[in-house]
Amino acid sequence: MSDVALPSPSRPRRSRRTWYIVAVVVVVLAATALVAARRRDKPTPVVTEKAVRASITQLVTATGKIQPAVEVKISPEVSGEIIDLPVKEGQAVHKGDLLLHIKPDSYKAQVEEQEAALRAARAAAVQHRAELAKADSDYQRALELFKEQLLAESDRTAAQTSAEVAQAALQSSLFEIERAEGALRQIRDLLTKTTIVSPSEGVITSLSSRLGERVVGTSQFAGTEVMRIADLGNMEAQVDVNENDVVNVKLADVARISVDAYPDSKLEGVVRDIAASATTKNAGTQEQVTTFLVKIHVTGHSLRLRPGMSATADIQTATVKDVVAVPIQSVTVRRTDTSLSPEELEKRTALQAGDQGDNQAQVANETLDKQKQRLQRERLERVVFVKVGNAVKQRRVETGIADAAHIEIKAGVQPGEEIVSGSYTAISRKLKDGARVEIEKDKG
Numbered sequence: 343m344s345d346v347a348l349p350s351p352s353r354p355r356r357s358r359r360t361w362y363i364v365a366v367v368v369v370v371l372a373a374t375a376l377v378a379a380r381r382r383d384k385p386t387p388v389v390t391e392k393a394v395r396a397s398i399t400q401l402v403t404a405t406g407k408i409q410p411a412v413e414v415k416i417s418p419e420v421s422g423e424i425i426d427l428p429v430k431e432g433q434a435v436h437k438g439d440l441l442l443h444i445k446p447d448s449y450k451a452q453v454e455e456q457e458a459a460l461r462a463a464r465a466a467a468v469q470h471r472a473e474l475a476k477a478d479s480d481y482q483r484a485l486e487l488f489k490e491q492l493l494a495e496s497d498r499t500a501a502q503t504s505a506e507v508a509q510a511a512l513q514s515s516l517f518e519i520e521r522a523e524g525a526l527r528q529i530r531d532l533l534t535k536t537t538i539v540s541p542s543e544g545v546i547t548s549l550s551s552r553l554g555e556r557v558v559g560t561s562q563f564a565g566t567e568v569m570r571i572a573d574l575g576n577m578e579a580q581v582d583v584n585e586n587d588v589v590n591v592k593l594a595d596v597a598r599i600s601v602d603a604y605p606d607s608k609l610e611g612v613v614r615d616i617a618a619s620a621t622t623k624n625a626g627t628q629e630q631v632t633t634f635l636v637k638i639h640v641t642g643h644s645l646r647l648r649p650g651m652s653a654t655a656d657i658q659t660a661t662v663k664d665v666v667a668v669p670i671q672s673v674t675v676r677r678t679d680t681s682l683s684p685e686e687l688e689k690r691t692a693l694q695a696g697d698q699g700d701n702q703a704q705v706a707n708e709t710l711d712k713q714k715q716r717l718q719r720e721r722l723e724r725v726v727f728v729k730v731g732n733a734v735k736q737r738r739v740e741t742g743i744a745d746a747a748h749i750e751i752k753a754g755v756q757p758g759e760e761i762v763s764g765s766y767t768a769i770s771r772k773l774k775d776g777a778r779v780e781i782e783k784d785k786g
Contacts, residue, residue: 400745404654413573418559474505579655590660603652611638671764
């Protein structure tokens with residue numbers, strides 16, 4: 343009986359196991375694709391608001407300090423010891439009130455000295471006048487004798503010279519009198535300035551000297567600052583406006599001022615001065631800031647403002663009425679298609695740089711950077727997303743001025759259209775033209 347080969351029982355089992363594995367993999371891949379498809383098709387939750395007609399006021403916000411519009415620095419023109427100081431900081435003074443008195447002894451002594459010098463000059467002038475009268479008489483007598491040929495030519499000349507010398511001496515003494523009178527007036531003026539009175543009505547906001555201290559003063563430049571007098575009824579907000587915003591600020595613009603010390607009150611103001619030159623802080627660093635000082639006159643108020651109080655001013659630089667407005671966060675930017683991509687531009691400029699030679703490579707690289715930046719700017723446009731049914735339509739818009747909440751739409755949106763206003767992530771990144779959306783549910 344011959345042996346017959348029987349089929350192995352393990353071979354069918356392996357085939358069935360392989361088919362099982364393949365089936366499982368297919369199911370997993372299908373499920374993954376289905377989930378991914380569902381995720382792609384899942385609507386993006388958004389918040390919408392309707393475009394409306396409204397009035398918009400553009401604001402420029404800046405911070406600074408409350409300061410008196412008029413503040414006088416009191417600095418003496420004479421030097422010496424303060425022997426009388428009848429005022430104190432915070433005291434109200436009237437025009438002509440005594441502020442301080444500097445010891446006048448040395449100035450009185452100089453007055454007496456100059457008075458003596460003036461008397462001496464006047465006495466000398468009297469003497470020279472008498473000498474001139476005698477010299478003139480001698481000259482006239484010599485001239486008559488010379489005409490009668492009774493006197494020599496040399497004697498006549500000597501008499502004439504003596505008369506001229508006497509005349510010059512008298513003239514010199516008269517000049518000396520004028521000099522002495524001028525010096526006396528000057529020292530008397532300095533003597534009067536040892537007593538300093540208030541030049542105007544106001545309040546003493548700063549008092550930096552004390553009784554008994556010595557102060558330095560000259561008429562050529564400012565001396566020791568003793569005190570400051572300010573009119574606290576005439577205050578202004580001095581704020582620093584960024585260089586990008588100052589171009590929108592104009593004289594007579596209306597402003598609303600918030601003072602930190604009075605959080606529940608708002609002050610009205612008017613721009614009365616804009617600095618012609620800028621102030622730069624942290625120059626040469628990454629924190630460099632360039633600002634312009636703007637002074638805002640504070641109009642009628644009942645608050646007790648003090649110099650140095652922190653303030654924030656909202657300057658109204660422009661107003662439009664009855665315009666189409668949407669929430670400011672609804673406007674975003676998207677790229678537009680151009681015939682020349684940044685990569686192509688870089689390649690083309692690099693070839694140009696190679697043709698120009700190594701010496702001009704740096705210039706070519708700088709030109710490339712500028713061209714790339716300009717192209718990037720040109721590839722951006724402002725858009726909003728308009729909800730139409732269950733999808734959004736990307737709409738290019740032309741914008742105008744904006745306030746804290748809304749922005750003017752000059753073209754691209756009609757009143758009543760439903761505009762996507764949130765979330766920020768959806769507007770700035772997720773949404774595209776034709777994307778499906780749903781109104782976000784209130785999580786509260």
